[in-house]
Amino acid sequence: MPDAETRNETRRRLMSGREYIGVDRIDGPLVFIRKTHPVGYRELVECVDPEGNPRLGMVLDTSDDVVVAQVFEGTQGLTLPGTKIRFRGRPLTLGVSEKMLGRVFDGLGRPIDGGPAPLPEAEVNVNGRPINPTSREYPRDFIQTGISAIDGMNTLIRGQKLPIFSGNGLPHNELAAQIARQAKIRGGANDFAVVFAAMGVKHDVARYFTRSFEETGVLENVALFLSLADDPSIERIITPRTALTLAEHLAYEKGLHVLVILTDMSNYCESLREISTIRGEIPSRKGYPGYLYSDLAEIYERSGMIKGSAGSITQLPILTMPSDDISHPIPDLTGYITEGQIVFEREMSGRGIYPPVAGLPSLSRLMKDGIGEGMTREDHPHLASQLFAAYSYVKDVRNLASVIGEEELTPLDHQYLEFGEFFERKFVSQGKDEDRSIEQTLDAGWEALKLLPAEELHRVTDEEIEKYYTGAG
Amino acid sequence: MKERIIGQVRRVNGPVIEADGITDAQMLELVRVGESRLVGEVLKLAGNRAVIQVYEDTTGLAPRDNIYGAGMPLSLELGPGLIGSIYDGIQRPLEALRALSGHYIESGITAEPLDRKKTWRFVPVSDLPPGTEVEGGRILGTVQETSRVEHRILVPPGISGVLDSLAPEGDYTVDRTVAVLKTDAGPRELSMLHTWPIRNPRPVKQRRPLSIPLITGQRVIDTLFPLAKGGTVAIPGGFGTGKTMTQHAIAKWCDADIIVYIGCGERGNEMTDVLTEFPKLVDPRTGRSLMERTILIANTSNMPVSAREASVYTGVTLAEYYRDQGYHVAVMADSTSRWAEALRELSGRMEEMPAEEGFPAYLPTRIADFYERAGYMDTLSSREGSVSIIGAVSPPGGDFSEPVTQHTRRFVRCFWGLDRQLANARHYPAISWLESYSEYLDDVTPWWEEHAGASWAAERREILELLQKEVRLQQVVKLVGPDALPDSQRFVLEVCSLFKNAFLQQNAFDDVDRYSSVDKQLRMLSLILVYSRRGAAAIKRGVTLVKLKQMKVLTDIVKMKFTIGDDGAAEFDKLQARLERSLDQLESIYA
């Protein structure tokens, strides 16, 4: 008995080559086509402009009456009668290959460096699929970035997703590039690669990263996906997915440790909002669609480690907080998905502290399993906890001082102020090329604590005090 | 399963599908859509049209694809083999899916939630001869499901008749008949497995008042804001304030018999964390691995949003099933906000009229219905069992005035508000002692006084009053500095600061501190109050604050949570004696 559904499927396969001439409506990046054969949800669309160039798109809504597709390369120059549409009967895929390292691509994964497209090792759906939680390997390997504010206080772990919450004009690019240059696993093999995805950032940002990779001679380990400020904004929707599709191939098929830098996620979210608005969806906060959380999770959750596979994906998304507001939906929802966050503070940057990593709101959630004896150093967990506690008290003292005046503070509080100064100037602050070992970082932490009396140090053990506080004199 | 075509797809909009040509579909019927048979559920019926939500990724689904009806609502398989398993939001076994499709979850794959090949040793109950009238909820026999859980095989609720035969002790697979009933509708074969629709609460004999605390081993919870067995609590907090850590700690150390942990729209790694850590941890009460009492539901943030909506019902139905066997079950739902957002997304796609912030108008009813499934019950078989629900809430921007937090607050009786300032200062658990409350306090006070000490309620009140006083004093300090306060008042600040450091802060990663028995909690509290009362008296006699603060014994009091274990009564006696001696000495100098 011929199944009805098989007939529908067959019909669709046969029709997939068919070309529809003329579309019914164009609104922003969306095209609407009536009277088509049954078209699949999220199916790949080719939208041929009047010049005959095919532009790629994806079906967002499909019904008997009308199909809605978003066109990643923009709808500029399209006409209603002159546009031809082909539905491909399959989702958007990326041909992936290790040879893509050292190359530059657009947001859809097509080379833009003048070279030929590398021969694909596999064709993979760019939308990704959820990793089975039972297949994940819990990340625990410490990555030494050489940056004290990170290694000491907000340790980065292989397979972690740790965003940088920054603001306009703050040195997030410098920090991301420095991490990419300096990151290493101590005593481990370093089969690493960097996948860099730019969404809506300017040319000079892309150039800054390229130069930084070039100077350290790692460019052949880097794949860049660029969808810059002057590219169609809709392309940003697909760029991180394209980049992560390659990252997954490199990590889980080729066993590489991949660092993925995504910048700037705020631009990505804005493109998403744009489409949602055009579709007339009910917005949640600040006009962003209600599914922003799930959509971001589809991206951020494409990181981690998988059982039986040597590689890993570590994500370093960068986002600029609109008006430095951490409760804005973009940083807020990101923080709810990622495994911590590095938060920049404009005020610290203003005082010349680089990197301006805010002490209290920054957090690495995977730190606890990757530090301590055998991983970093046995005193690390307590030391970090003590530094947090003391620094948090410094903030209180500073507030108090701003009301009653510094002269009125107790001698102990003065000691705390000195500690705070030292901590920010000597521990957090460092050079843009300064690569500190974890021991240097931890020792600097103890140097700061020496400005406080031993009785104040509740979170470290007597032995640790003996060894690192008194002992090292 | 008999399949029948009930209609065709006419529109696909993400997880929501419009169908037409509908003939005999039922409301909330389980359906399969398209050639890959994606699992879905009928949400609306109108004329020959229907709206269906699909629990899997709908990529590739197209108009005119067929829709198949299963003739029953979305249901769970209940029987031995649940414990230790990890399921997605619609009870697909994730381990089995991995065997089928590898590291990624593909659409359209299915596997039986309960292994059909595995045999279990069924032991029939001895007092049930053929000819006995039995009703739903009656226990037919038992299976040792894990070394600590005896699984009790029930007559499914709603079924009754006369027992015709009961299988002898032996090894059976879950779908083998173990009993036959003569019912009005003819003979009915029962196996160890039965199904139950996730959206229907399982019936009980009656609800009981709550009186026993759910002991979590977390001091700020048990001592200050206790939860009762059968109770409900919300844990709201901005990102990174400690909702998941708190839920993990409770799942590990609370004195429930069974834990159902629902990862609803949260991180994959957190589920992996539970999967790798729980088997290694040993329950302080039974000495068995914690995984032997735990069921996991993992519908992570990147898994389909409609299955996220279903996951909380799946979890609570599993909990009710074990409750019906006479167990105390604790359900963790992390996070109910993601569930509410799933409702919002589906509602939006169905183009329903939104109420506040895009949430559907029925949000409060759904939240109420969910928490209503908690309770301390007399089961159908006249045992006692309970379901406690501990729901995390993730308010946007950490602002508790948003709809999900507000509505949840109306339906739960206990509230552990997480505070961003505390979390930033790494004061964990960051449960605010000013914003949190428990309406179970009076219910559980008799238990505490009987099991821990008659002074419990009074001492608890005493420390809370001090904390209130501290707030007022801190306001003064913020204006004029601490020096403006007399020693007697500065001492209150000292006591509160000691209480926060030594008692409220609890390190989830320390082998000793991660769990405190009720005795230890009360001893610690009492000790701090001795310091508070005697210190205040000493200051009246002229002892200075500085001298008090310099007492060596204080450093040991701060560290007692790490150094004294659960059976440390003698050590507490010693510590208290030292404290009293030091105070005696100071007083004798000044007297």
Ligand SMILES: Nc1ncnc2c1ncn2[C@@H]1O[C@H](COP(=O)(O)OP(=O)(O)OP(=O)(O)O)[C@@H](O)[C@H]1O
């Ligand atoms: N009791 C605790 N002991 C030690 N550390 C804690 C404790 N509670 C929270 N933390 C720290 O805070 C971090 C964040 O906690 P958690 O993951 O529970 O936050 P959350 O509220 O669930 O956040 P989200 O809403 O983003 O899921 C942890 O990774 C840990 O570093």
Ligand SMILES: [Mg+2]
């Ligand atoms: Mg959480």
